[in-house]
Structures are given as structure tokens and as C-alpha cells.
Amino acid sequence: MLSALLLLVVQTASTAEQPIGFSHTAHIEKAQMQCTDCHEGATSRDSAGLPSIRKCMLCHQFIATDLPEVVRLSEYWERKHEVPWERIYGFAKTAAVQFRHAPHARAEIACSQCHGDVASMTVAVKAVTHTMGSCIQCHRDTSATDDCLACHY
Amino acid sequence: MAEEATQQAEGGTERTPQWAMAIDLDRCTGCEACVVACASENNVPTAGEDQAAMGRTKHWIRIDRYYEGEFPDIKVKYRPVMCQQCDEAPCEPVCPVNATYQNAEGLNVQIYNRCIGTRYCANNCPYTVRFFNWFAPEWAEPLNLQLNPDVSIRPSGVVEKCTFCAHKIKRAKLDADADGRELADGDVQPACVQSCPAEAMVFGDMSDGDSKVAKLLGSGRSGQLLESLGTKPRVFYLEKAD
Secondary structure, three states, rough: HHHHHHHHHHHHHHHOOOOOOOOHHHEEEEEEEOHHHHHHHHHHHOOOOOOOHHHHHHHHOOOOOOOEEEEEEHHHHHHOOOOOOOOOOOOHHOOOOOOOOOOHHHOOHHHHHHOOHHHHHOOOOOOOOOOOOHHHHHHHHHHOOHHHOOOOO | HHHHHHHHOOHHHHOOEEEEEEEEEEOOOOOOHHHHHHHOOOOOOOOHHHHOOOOOOOEEEEEEEEOOOOOOEEEEEEEEEEEOOOOOOOOOOOOOOOOOOOOOOOOOEEOOOOOOOOOOOHHHHHOOHHHHHOOOOOOOOOOOHHHHOOOOOOOOOEEEEEOHHHHHHHHHHHHHHHOOOOOOOOOOHHHHHOOOOOEEEEEEOOOOOOOOHHHHOOOEEEEEEOHHHHHOEEEEEEEEOO
């Protein structure tokens, strides 16, 4: 009961942070989309990236246009604004650490390993804490480099 | 045959490059394009006019000037000096927290997160190429908009220095990996090398006998700065043999 309440609080808090209550599970589980359909850079670039509203509207001009969150999306679209999504992962500039998505995708590290089971989340919450310990543990387990310079430059 | 044996001994495709630089002093005109390129590439802040007048500039690469002869029959020689990436680096053993070390590719690495700012390394460097950040870096507008996202902004309280453009080495490796090919000679060009209009600087893998830098090192013109100290730098200076 208490944990359910806590979960609710956490979920509500995260939902409030995002401009639109985007449901990952509806897109991944129901619509059978892939993470990389929207986070296009995840396999090829440094940054996975967040999709432009143009990508959302490719479908949502026609699909589920009456849902309240989609109505809010179209309001941004009509005003010609991007949705100001809040990033939940990433390192502060002052952290002096560099991360590149592409080589991790090439090594076939699943998205869920660092981002949790996003497929079952509505609004994405930070399920995994990224520390140097968690990075280096994985690097050692997979015989990847553990040279400090691999990430700190 | 010999090539095959070398490849086998070095583990085929898993060969670890040994980075080195050759600088042809007979080509260097002292134009300082490398100095500007380096500062721009590596987010090295400018000191400002007043501080610069007091000699408080920070440059990962500088041009040393040597004068030969008596005025007016004077000859000036220029020598670009950056971190010499020594194999026997005097800066490394004095660091109490192992923030600076030599990695497998021969780079003298500085880890800012680890550095606690004792400044022993900078004091022990015979080439005076290490700089301590007394203040957090600042950029006058619009220079703040041109910061390189591939290079960390170093906070106050740490020592920084030339990295041989480690981020560009990393980028070249990732690009090669994405294309499914091996790193080729010339793929990695540090900012100074890239910007040199006289092509006085050459960077590459000195363990690869076919690389441009390895050939220059074997040309008989190469020497090192303060060679007698036994620091075994990875930067080699080419000069006309007297």
C-alpha cells in the first residue's frame, strides 16, 4: 500500500515535470515501435536525441487525435513550437565525462541495461542511476576498456 | 613474411597504436596558427589583456623563439612546444592520486576528476607545459558559443595540459569502427597538425613502420627536447643535421 502510494507520488511527480504525459508503453508495447524510431541517434550518433514534434505529428495528425495528451501536442504544433521535453538522463557539463551512444549500440548493449524497462513505463522515469561504478562494472564484465581516458577527456 | 609476423606478434587487428608527433623545425614559420587552433579546439580560455601582460596566459602549445647571431645578422628559429607525452614522464610519479599516468597508447593522460590540485606535476615538468587553474574558466561573449562539446571544461583547482587531442583520436577510432575498417595513417589529426599551413607537424602511430611519422623519425634528422634528461618524449623535432 505504502509502496503503491510512493510509486504514485513518484509517477505523478515525473509526469508533472514533462510538458506532455507521453506514454512509452503505449508506443512500444501497443504500437510495436522501436526505441530508435524516435531516439534516432542511439545507434549511430553520440546522443540518442529527442524527437522533433514533426515526427510526432507524422502519426498524430491522423491517429488518436482526440486523446487529451495528443490535443496538447497539437496545440504545440499549431503554435509551431517544439515540445520542451525534460531530459531525465545525462551528465552535467561539470562532470568532465563523455558518453557516446553509437559504440554501445554497436556492442549490442540493450537500451534497458542503462535506461531500465522503459517499454513498461508511461512517462519515462529515471530507473537506473548512472555512476562510474556501474559503467566500469559493465566495461570489465564485457572486457571493454577500463582506461580512464576512455570517458574522461 | 615479416609483415605477417609483425601482425601476429601484435595480435592482428588488436594492435595498440603508439602515438607520436614529428615537428619539422625547418618548416615552422612561427605563425602560431597551431596555438590558436589548439585553444579553439580544446576550450582553452583566454587570459585577457591585463593578465596576459603579466605573463599569466594559458596555452597548451606555445612557440619558443631562439635567436642565433648578432643583430642585424640574426636568425630566428621557432619551436612549437606542447606536452611532450614522455615515456618516462617526470609528472607522473609525483602525483599522489594517480591523476596523471601513461596509457597503453603512450599518451600522458590527465584525469581532471581525479586531480586534487597539488601542482606537483606542473612543478616537476621540465617543459613547463602544465597549467593550474587558479580560477574557473570564463569566455567573453560570443566565444562561449564556440566551445567544443567533445572536450571537458576544466574547473578551477585542477591541472590541465595538451592531450594530443585525445578526443580526436577517440572520434577517429569510433568513425573507423562504425565504417568497419581499421584506423589508417592520417585519420587522426590533432588541431595543431591540422592547422599548420607549412605542414611542419605530422602525427601518427610510430609503431606502424609505414606511417608518415615513423618514416620521419627514421630520417636521421630527428631529436628530442632536453633529450639528456631521459624523459623519452613522444614529440620529435626534425632539424637539418649540422
